[in-house]
Amino acid sequence: MTKKQKDYSKLKNQLQLQSMVIPGIIFLLIFAYIPMYGLVMAFKEYNVFTGLSDSPWIGFKFFIEFFKDPYFINVMRNTIFLNLAGLIIGFPAPIILAILICEIRSIRFKRVVQTVSYLPHFLSWVIFGGIALEMLSPNGILSYFMQMIGLSSKPVNFMSQADRFWIIYIVIIMIKNVGFSSILYIAAITGIDQQMFDAAEIDGASRFQKILRITVPSIMGTIVILLIFQISAILNTGIEQFLVLQNSLNLSWSETIDTYVYKVGLRQGRYSFAASVGFFKSVVSVILLVIANRVSRKVTGKGLF
Amino acid sequence: MKKRVFASLLILVLLLSASVGCGKKVEESTSEGTTGQEQDSEATTGQELDNEQGPITEGPLRTVSLDGTLDGSLDKIKNSSWAKDKSPVTIKWFVAYDWFSKTWDPEKNWGDKKLLENTGITVEVTSGNVEKLNTLIASGKLPDMITYNASDGVMKQLEDSGMLYPLDELKSKYAPEMDVLESMMSWFRNKDGHWYRFASYFVGPERANPEFGGYFNSHNGNWVREDILEQINMTKNDMHTKEGFMKALEAVKEQKIEYNGKAVTPFMLDYWFDATVERFAEQFGVDLEDKEGNFVNVMRTEEYLESLLFLNEMYRKGLFTDEEFTMDKTQKDTKIAAGQVFAINGLATSETGKRNLWLSDENAKLGYAGVIEGGNNGQSPIIKSSGGGGWCATVITKNCENPDRAAQLLSYLSQEEIMLDNNFGTGVYQVIDGKVKKDQEFVEEEKENPQAFAAKYSLNLGLLSDTCVRQKYEGEPTTWFEKDKLEAQTKRNAEICNSRAFDDVNPEGGTELAGILERLRAHMRQTLPIIIMASSEKECIEQYDVCIKDMDKLGMKELDIFRNERFRENKVRMGIEYVWPRNQ
Numbered sequence: 001m002t003k004k005q006k007d008y009s010k011l012k013n014q015l016q017l018q019s020m021v022i023p024g025i026i027f028l029l030i031f032a033y034i035p036m037y038g039l040v041m042a043f044k045e046y047n048v049f050t051g052l053s054d055s056p057w058i059g060f061k062f063f064i065e066f067f068k069d070p071y072f073i074n075v076m077r078n079t080i081f082l083n084l085a086g087l088i089i090g091f092p093a094p095i096i097l098a099i100l101i102c103e104i105r106s107i108r109f110k111r112v113v114q115t116v117s118y119l120p121h122f123l124s125w126v127i128f129g130g131i132a133l134e135m136l137s138p139n140g141i142l143s144y145f146m147q148m149i150g151l152s153s154k155p156v157n158f159m160s161q162a163d164r165f166w167i168i169y170i171v172i173i174m175i176k177n178v179g180f181s182s183i184l185y186i187a188a189i190t191g192i193d194q195q196m197f198d199a200a201e202i203d204g205a206s207r208f209q210k211i212l213r214i215t216v217p218s219i220m221g222t223i224v225i226l227l228i229f230q231i232s233a234i235l236n237t238g239i240e241q242f243l244v245l246q247n248s249l250n251l252s253w254s255e256t257i258d259t260y261v262y263k264v265g266l267r268q269g270r271y272s273f274a275a276s277v278g279f280f281k282s283v284v285s286v287i288l289l290v291i292a293n294r295v296s297r298k299v300t301g302k303g304l305f
Numbered sequence: 306m307k308k309r310v311f312a313s314l315l316i317l318v319l320l321l322s323a324s325v326g327c328g329k330k331v332e333e334s335t336s337e338g339t340t341g342q343e344q345d346s347e348a349t350t351g352q353e354l355d356n357e358q359g360p361i362t363e364g365p366l367r368t369v370s371l372d373g374t375l376d377g378s379l380d381k382i383k384n385s386s387w388a389k390d391k392s393p394v395t396i397k398w399f400v401a402y403d404w405f406s407k408t409w410d411p412e413k414n415w416g417d418k419k420l421l422e423n424t425g426i427t428v429e430v431t432s433g434n435v436e437k438l439n440t441l442i443a444s445g446k447l448p449d450m451i452t453y454n455a456s457d458g459v460m461k462q463l464e465d466s467g468m469l470y471p472l473d474e475l476k477s478k479y480a481p482e483m484d485v486l487e488s489m490m491s492w493f494r495n496k497d498g499h500w501y502r503f504a505s506y507f508v509g510p511e512r513a514n515p516e517f518g519g520y521f522n523s524h525n526g527n528w529v530r531e532d533i534l535e536q537i538n539m540t541k542n543d544m545h546t547k548e549g550f551m552k553a554l555e556a557v558k559e560q561k562i563e564y565n566g567k568a569v570t571p572f573m574l575d576y577w578f579d580a581t582v583e584r585f586a587e588q589f590g591v592d593l594e595d596k597e598g599n600f601v602n603v604m605r606t607e608e609y610l611e612s613l614l615f616l617n618e619m620y621r622k623g624l625f626t627d628e629e630f631t632m633d634k635t636q637k638d639t640k641i642a643a644g645q646v647f648a649i650n651g652l653a654t655s656e657t658g659k660r661n662l663w664l665s666d667e668n669a670k671l672g673y674a675g676v677i678e679g680g681n682n683g684q685s686p687i688i689k690s691s692g693g694g695g696w697c698a699t700v701i702t703k704n705c706e707n708p709d710r711a712a713q714l715l716s717y718l719s720q721e722e723i724m725l726d727n728n729f730g731t732g733v734y735q736v737i738d739g740k741v742k743k744d745q746e747f748v749e750e751e752k753e754n755p756q757a758f759a760a761k762y763s764l765n766l767g768l769l770s771d772t773c774v775r776q777k778y779e780g781e782p783t784t785w786f787e788k789d790k791l792e793a794q795t796k797r798n799a800e801i802c803n804s805r806a807f808d809d810v811n812p813e814g815g816t817e818l819a820g821i822l823e824r825l826r827a828h829m830r831q832t833l834p835i836i837i838m839a840s841s842e843k844e845c846i847e848q849y850d851v852c853i854k855d856m857d858k859l860g861m862k863e864l865d866i867f868r869n870e871r872f873r874e875n876k877v878r879m880g881i882e883y884v885w886p887r888n889q
Contacts, residue, residue: 047815048815071824247631248578248833252831265820268814270814270820273820
């Protein structure tokens with residue numbers, strides 16, 4: 001029996017189980033592959049009235065426009081900087097939270113902590129951002145607190161300080177998402193064989209040693225996968241949070257590729273321009289994904305593919 | 306074997322659940338069917354009613370003017386088109402403003418009930434942003450009617466693409482009594498000779514005159530706290546000069562004026578702070594049309610720089626803080642309502658906060674103080690009107706299966722009586738001697754719970770409204786708030802210019818110039834605060850020069866050429882050579 005025949009017969013035997021992947025494949029085909037046809041929009045002067053097929057080809061016009069844009073360097077810097085800072089500070093946070101949550105012995109307290117940390121994720125950016133803006137305004141609680149402890153003699157307007165926008169942004173993002181992001185790690189920790197902890201206990205390992213020697217290595221696979229995903233998304237920031245937190249004074253540090261393309265592209269009906277930038281971002285993402293995966297394979301022996 | 310059966314079942318469930326997601330539309334159309342049936346019985350009730358029965362004294366179908374002094378009342382229209390066929394029909398209406406919402410509820414809402422009983426039409430309104438409108442256009446699934454910015458390129462492209470019914474044809478065929486201004490039809494007439502867009506808040510010469518009773522509005526004005534003005538021993542007239550205005554603000558700061566124990570900020574810019582800069586330039590006598598009749602970009606004028614320097618001086622003197630550029634509109638409204646602001650610029654910013662402040666303390670009046678009567682050039686101020694060329698426009702698409710009924714709906718909504726319903730509430734007022742008089746019981750009801758009042762009596766379909774109609778029939782103001790609002794529009798200390806020729810000068814969406822426009826806007830919003838907050842007058846001027854140079858690099862010159870061409874075309878459409886009063 002050749003290898004091909006072997007594979008075929010294996011597939012035939014597992015037909016029921018293998019076919020469970022069909023809905024997923026159909027989903028991917030419909031929602032991820034077929035829409036890829038729309039990428040041609042990046043190379044056409046698309047107009048909603050003429051439609052995609054009848055719009056004229058214009059080559060790389062919009063790519064060049066984006067690279068030559070006077071704001072290109074600024075928005076690129078902001079996008080990469082905010083994401084890198086988010087990666088360095090924001091990435092370990094849910095891992096630490098997950099480990100801490102799993103170390104809590106009181107079940108009731110554990111549940112309270114989990115609920116409280118998940119809650120902000122389910123609030124819309126309009127509400128959550130609105131609360132944050134109120135707290136950060138000159139009449140807000142933070143300004144009041146700073147005056148009370150003598151750090152400032154007059155009200156502080158945190159949102160007007162452009163160079164500190166990244167700190168505010170990362171802290172707000174962390175508060176909103178840290179709880180929800182920790183779910184995956186909690187699930188991974190829960191899946192660790194309890195016998196390992198028992199054995200370590202008998203060997204006299206401290207709690208910290210158990211975390212370092214058992215918990216972290218056991219969830220390393222999950223950490224690596226999520227890290228690779230996050231690195232590949234380095235040019236994505238989303239726009240909702242920026243629409244809420246952005247103002248004229250912090251624009252020089254808060255304008256990212258996504259928000260800029262939304263303003264100059266989508267809001268003015270220039271879909272081809274937006275598609276070109278989207279295409280550029282996807283290409284960068286794929287390159288980063290492959291590099292991150294290779295580096296991870298070499299360093300940790302774990303990777304996505 | 307059991308495992309296999311289980312796996313097969315699981316796949317089936319997954320596939321089915323996927324198909325359920327795709328099948329939602331069927332459910333929707335089924336529910337529409339139900340609505341249609343329900344509506345059938347409603348409409349039959351409507352058919353039983355007849356305008357010829359005589360005056361109705363109460364309820365949603367109340368005769369609005371017993372003395373007959375409302376020229377455009379429904380009962381004066383014999384054989385109205387909307388009453389000819391009252392068979393149930395649903396008109397789907399997309400409003401491309403995501404903040405707009407209208408729930409159709411003829412059971413509870415008197416406006417909806419009146420509309421349904423008079424026309425048999427059920428209106429199904431959905432709303433969203435312009436991207437959603439573009440998606441609808443791209444998918445070819447346009448609703449029966451669309452409303453969006455009257456002068457936006459999308460509306461023009463919709464006309465040119467043949468996706469719309471010409472309203473002039475529908476009007477003459479199915480709705481001859483549609484109350485539309487000739488000037489509006491002519492302003493929005495397409496090159497093909499047809500009229501497609503029914504614009505709201507369009508100010509036409511037919512109604513904006515003393516005989517009819519309408520007039521131009523302007524958002525350009527200053528509002529000050531009358532109670533605080535008394536405390537600092539100054540009057541509104543003192544604030545009609547640059548020096549007096551500044552002196553008043555400084556007095557508030559120096560005297561450490563407080564309200565409810567909190568410090569009062571001397572000045573607040575409009576939420577759209579770039580508008581405040583432009584408005585002060587107008588107050589300082591800028592000319593927005595040159596002697597040859599060309600469009601003048603206000604940003605390039607000396608008065609604009611003068612305005613920036615004026616604001617810069619205020620900032621350096623601590624009369625406002627950088628918070629002006631970080632607060633959103635709600636925060637500004639709240640600050641005004643809390644009584645923490647002495648003077649503001651701009652009507653839109655003043656309205657909500659001003660009302661709430663006055664409701665909580667009737668002595669805390671943020672009253673209209675007119676404008677500053679000129680700057681360094683010694684010219685008297687000319688201010689632009691707001692929305693002379695209309696705000697939003699409604700069109701009927703060729704996807705509409707009942708264009709006759711849609712046209713009749715527009716006709717119904719265009720009547721003066723329905724415009725007054727939109728403004729004052731359905732069935733809650735009488736027009737006596739040509740003026741609206743709200744019944745006292747309804748005045749009390751509104752005071753008690755404004756939201757509940759609006760939900761019950763407001764038709765909330767004022768998308769065809771004409772301010773001049775409200776102005777004509779509006780009764781004498783009974784409260785300080787109403788009186789001040791009226792004074793702001795009728796007792797101005799500056800000449801007003803019809804803004805129509807200036808309203809429609811921007812490039813159409815999707816074009817390269819539209820991209821340039823958006824880049825310029827982004828640059829302006831980022832740079833203006835830096836100029837205003839400059840540490841000295843010299844730095845302010847330097848920053849301004851850099852800003853103009855940068856904007857030229859971004860394409861402002863090309864945009865100026867385009868705007869000038871459009872501006873000149875607009876004047877031809879208006880049939881005038883000069884639009885700026887000083888040139889006329």
